[in-house]
Amino acid sequence: xxxxxxxxxxxxxxxxxxxxxxxxxxxxxxxxxxxxxxxxxxxxxxxxxxxxxxxxxxxxxxxxxxxxxxxxxxxxxxxxxxxxxxxxxxxxxxxxxxxxxxxxxxxxxxxxxxxxxxxxxxxxxxxxxxxxxxxxxxxxxxxxxxxxxxxxxxxxxxxxxxxxxxxxxxxxxxxxxxxxxxxxxxxxxxxxxxxxxxxxxxxxxxxxxxxxxxxxxxxxxxxxxxxxxxxxxxxxxxxxxxxxxxxxxxxxxxxxxxxxxxxxxxxxxxxxxxxxxxxxxxxxxxxxxxxxxxxxxxxxxxxxxxxxxxxxxxxxxxxxxxxxxxxxxxxxxxxxxxxxxxxxxxxxxxxxxxxxxxxxxxxxxxxxxxxxxxxxxxxxxxxxxxxxxxxxxxxxxxxxxxxxxxxxxxxxxxxxxxxxxxxxxxxxxxxxxxxxxxxxxxxxx
Amino acid sequence: xxxxxxxxxxxxxxxxxxxxxxxxxxxxxxxxxxxxxxxxxxxxxxxxxxxxxxxxxxxxxxxxxxxxxxxxxxxxxxxxxxxxxxxxxxxxxxxxxxxxxxxxxxxxxxxxxxxxxxxxxxxxxxxxxxxxxxxxxxxxxxxxxxxxxxxxxxxxxxxxxxxxxxxxxxxxxxxxxxxxxxxxxxxxxxxxxxxxxxxxxxxxxxxxxxxxxxxxxxxxxxxxxxxxxxxxxxxxxxxxxxxxxxxxxxxxxxxxxxxxxxxxxxxxxxxxxxxxxxxxxxxxxxxxxxxxxxxxxxxxxxxxxxxxxxxxxxxxxxxxxxxxxxxxxxxxxxxxxxxxxxxxxxxxxxxxxxxxxxxxxxxxxxxxxxxxxxxxxxxxxxxxxxxxxxxxxxxxxxxxxxxxxxxxxxxxxxxxxxxxxxxxxxxxxxxxxxxxxxxxxxxxxxxxxxxxxxxxx
Numbered sequence: 001x002x003x004x005x006x007x008x009x010x011x012x013x014x015x016x017x018x019x020x021x022x023x024x025x026x027x028x029x030x031x032x033x034x035x036x037x038x039x040x041x042x043x044x045x046x047x048x049x050x051x052x053x054x055x056x057x058x059x060x061x062x063x064x065x066x067x068x069x070x071x072x073x074x075x076x077x078x079x080x081x082x083x084x085x086x087x088x089x090x091x092x093x094x095x096x097x098x099x100x101x102x103x104x105x106x107x108x109x110x111x112x113x114x115x116x117x118x119x120x121x122x123x124x125x126x127x128x129x130x131x132x133x134x135x136x137x138x139x140x141x142x143x144x145x146x147x148x149x150x151x152x153x154x155x156x157x158x159x160x161x162x163x164x165x166x167x168x169x170x171x172x173x174x175x176x177x178x179x180x181x182x183x184x185x186x187x188x189x190x191x192x193x194x195x196x197x198x199x200x201x202x203x204x205x206x207x208x209x210x211x212x213x214x215x216x217x218x219x220x221x222x223x224x225x226x227x228x229x230x231x232x233x234x235x236x237x238x239x240x241x242x243x244x245x246x247x248x249x250x251x252x253x254x255x256x257x258x259x260x261x262x263x264x265x266x267x268x269x270x271x272x273x274x275x276x277x278x279x280x281x282x283x284x285x286x287x288x289x290x291x292x293x294x295x296x297x298x299x300x301x302x303x304x305x306x307x308x309x310x311x312x313x314x315x316x317x318x319x320x321x322x323x324x325x326x327x328x329x330x331x332x333x334x335x336x337x338x339x340x341x342x343x344x345x346x347x348x349x350x351x352x353x354x355x356x357x358x359x360x361x362x363x364x365x366x367x368x369x370x371x372x373x374x375x376x377x378x379x380x381x382x383x384x385x386x387x388x389x390x391x392x393x394x395x396x397x398x399x400x401x402x403x404x405x406x407x408x409x410x411x412x413x414x415x416x417x418x419x420x421x422x423x424x425x426x427x428x429x430x431x432x433x434x435x436x437x438x439x440x441x442x443x444x445x
Numbered sequence: 446x447x448x449x450x451x452x453x454x455x456x457x458x459x460x461x462x463x464x465x466x467x468x469x470x471x472x473x474x475x476x477x478x479x480x481x482x483x484x485x486x487x488x489x490x491x492x493x494x495x496x497x498x499x500x501x502x503x504x505x506x507x508x509x510x511x512x513x514x515x516x517x518x519x520x521x522x523x524x525x526x527x528x529x530x531x532x533x534x535x536x537x538x539x540x541x542x543x544x545x546x547x548x549x550x551x552x553x554x555x556x557x558x559x560x561x562x563x564x565x566x567x568x569x570x571x572x573x574x575x576x577x578x579x580x581x582x583x584x585x586x587x588x589x590x591x592x593x594x595x596x597x598x599x600x601x602x603x604x605x606x607x608x609x610x611x612x613x614x615x616x617x618x619x620x621x622x623x624x625x626x627x628x629x630x631x632x633x634x635x636x637x638x639x640x641x642x643x644x645x646x647x648x649x650x651x652x653x654x655x656x657x658x659x660x661x662x663x664x665x666x667x668x669x670x671x672x673x674x675x676x677x678x679x680x681x682x683x684x685x686x687x688x689x690x691x692x693x694x695x696x697x698x699x700x701x702x703x704x705x706x707x708x709x710x711x712x713x714x715x716x717x718x719x720x721x722x723x724x725x726x727x728x729x730x731x732x733x734x735x736x737x738x739x740x741x742x743x744x745x746x747x748x749x750x751x752x753x754x755x756x757x758x759x760x761x762x763x764x765x766x767x768x769x770x771x772x773x774x775x776x777x778x779x780x781x782x783x784x785x786x787x788x789x790x791x792x793x794x795x796x797x798x799x800x801x802x803x804x805x806x807x808x809x810x811x812x813x814x815x816x817x818x819x820x821x822x823x824x825x826x827x828x829x830x831x832x833x834x835x836x837x838x839x840x841x842x843x844x845x846x847x848x849x850x851x852x853x854x855x856x857x858x859x860x861x862x863x864x865x866x867x868x869x870x871x872x873x874x875x876x877x878x879x880x881x882x883x884x885x886x887x888x889x890x891x892x893x894x895x896x897x898x899x900x901x902x
Contacts (some may be wrong), residue, residue, distance in 0.1 A: 021856040022750050317863030374841045378857035
């Protein structure tokens with residue numbers, strides 16, 4: 001039995017406002033509420049909501065046969081709560097069908113897996129709890145930020161209790177091998193790996209509207225033919241992409257939704273492929289080989305490596321500065337600082353600092369609030385400078401004289417922190433604001 | 446291929462970007478096997494004695510000599526064989542024309558020169574003024590009156606007449622004229638010889654004067670552009686000005702970016718900074734076009750927040766006094782310094798001392814100075830309203846009026862060493878790859894295309 005695994009990524013960062021150096025020490029609010037709200041509302045309207053509705057219909061149309069999976073970052077969920085609460089209801093509805101799986105990832109779409117294992121684990125657990133709380137299911141399969149994976153990261157993920165993980169079917173890793181099988185971690189055979197079929201995934205995610213592409217226009221007919229053409233012995237075709245593919249990257253006018261309506265029907269009626277969620281793939285498919293990945297890979301850019309986030313001096317500097325604060329955060333023990341630190345970790349901030357000027361620039365510019373990578377770096381460092389000042393102020397240095405911070409109990413770092421409570425606080429603040437502006441209680445259009 | 450080129454300023458007398466560009470381009474062309482007859486107006490008193498003195502029938506002295514170029518100035522040890530050296534013919538025409546002068550400034554300039562007692566041209570000048578009374582002199586078939594009139598526009602047309610005379614005596618395939626003061630010369634040579642004319646636009650009246658253009662200058666520029674068979678602009682920014690403001694058809698206008706000579710060998714240790722503070726530099730003419738007041742405003746903002754930075758405004762110009770007063774009024778003179786005009790070695794030294802270079806130009810057709818800064822490993826902030834911003838990657842680009850962004854960029858480069866380190870490292874490589882050879886190659890392509898277009902007819 002051959003299968004197709006559909007997985008969609010949903011993430012929106014809290015973009016920083018234009019934060020000049022003369023605000024350091026004076027202004028402690030870093031986020032561009034207007035931009036964040038308008039982008040989220042726009043994407044919700046053009047993409048998330050209509051796509052959810054369509055998938056809901058397809059699930060009803062093919063009970064038990066059409067299945068999809070999502071991972072939604074904690075930051076995106078925070079923004080849903082603030083700017084588009086109807087999205088949470090809509091995803092809850094999808095979750096209730098039992099044909100949708102939610103995956104685990106880091107709460108803030110961070111690159112922490114490249115920095116600190118304890119913090120990595122903490123962020124993943126926070127995210128899993130949030131997902132369970134909202135959608136009533138504990139994630140069993142893990143996807144790292146930007147599908148970043150290495151042997152070492154895989155082991156860490158296994159130690160967290162996950163049985164499988166998603167990553168890129170990168171050409172330079174696979175060589176002659178096919179992504180259409182289940183693989184496993186080279187040191188830890190119990191951690192299974194699902195590899196993205198980048199050709200078939202990007203046909204939808206990047207090329208669907210590209211009129212210079214020789215295959216344009218892509219019809220469900222043609223696409224299903226390609227899938228039928230996949231070698232008989234291969235087990236699973238993993239189609240992983242951003243959820244914004246539907247309606248945002250590929251506009252509704254391009255016919256992407258019509259394609260989406262048609263494609264599952266053709267697969268179910270004309271082929272012997274079945275749709276499976278990642279957990280089901282792990283259960284049904286036999287893993288065929290270990291996949292050695294000594295250096296981290298990702299699904300980004302031509303290089304499929306980390307160079308989009310940690311490829312230049314600016315990114316490395318900002319990254320190491322940010323994570324050097326972890327011990328101090330333990331001492332400061334402040335939920336507010338913790339929340340800001342979490343939002344500052346979103347990989348997007350580093351992505352904006354990328355200086356690979358020629359390749360993949362179009363993708364880098366998407367939703368990018370900065371005119372250049374240098375602007376992005378300066379703005380981020382200004383914010384971080386203020387954050388460090390606040391952190392210094394919050395720490396009672398005398399109290400911790402002689403304490404070796406690294407030996408402090410991890411629990412201590414988080415005991416006082418209830419992230420959800422903080423979000424609720426922000427939400428309440430926002431609600432009161434909206435109600436003040438609109439006394440009739442109609443908060444949203 | 447022989448080119449009759451009307452250019453500006455050869456070392457050691459280089460007062461700005463135009464001279465630097467002419468020199469670099471000519472040298473590059475010589476190595477592209479283009480023979481150049483380089484004609485400059487010159488009123489300095491230190492002529493090379495090896496030069497051949499040619500006195501035109503007009504009585505205007507013309508000096509001819511041969512200028513030798515060597516392939517790489519930094520490698521003195523190379524044997525000066527024919528492979529590494531090239532020659533061009535260099536003609537100096539006695540003239541008061543200078544780059545960057547407006548008609549009004551020229552008048553003041555000439556009057557000052559007249560007052561200088563031992564000034565070499567003084568006699569000639571007097572003579573010419575005397576001869577003005579006698580009306581005109583016949584020279585061949587050209588009417589030529591009042592050789593050194595204090596009127597710039599008059600001087601421009603006089604220069605054109607001499608150009609015509611030179612054109613008659615030389616053999617060449619095309620004419621290349623740099624900036625509006627030589628357009629008349631270019632046209633005259635074109636008329637006399639029937640050879641095609643290329644004009645090279647380094648700046649337009651809109652760059653020099655904003656929207657208050659001098660219509661006489663504008664007319665000369667447009668005349669040159671219309672007469673030209675092809676136009677070279679130093680950036681797309683300038684190309685747009687030529688097309689949109691002068692109404693020149695796009696297909697006639699081509700962009701060839703300037704470049705920068707690699708550093709002459711630097712004695713790195715000879716210049717040591719005696720301050721622990723960072724130095725942020727503005728270097729250029731202190732005029733409206735260069736945006737000096739925005740630099741002062743940004744400096745003020747930075748100094749509000751941090752103490753370990755100094756600012757330097759190096760250069761002279763009509764806004765200098767106003768700028769000094771402005772800095773004084775803001776109370777930042779303790780940290781803000783004015784050096785007046787720097788030249789030669791002092792410019793290099795200034796760059797060596799700088800940690801950040803800012804070019805806040807309101808309108809800058811190209812802007813070679815940031816390249817010179819980057820060549821010395823200095824990170825640069827440039828305005829988006831500059832031609833050079835079209836080609837640079839390792840530079841922070843801001844709008845000249847956006848003082849907040851400028852201040853933020855200065856602060857970032859001063860405080861976040863990862864950024865300045867990155868710029869020093871990659872910026873140098875970036876400018877070292879912008880070679881005059883390439884600019885010359887592109888220019889030669891224009892020559893070839895033009896000659897091929899014209900020959901069949």
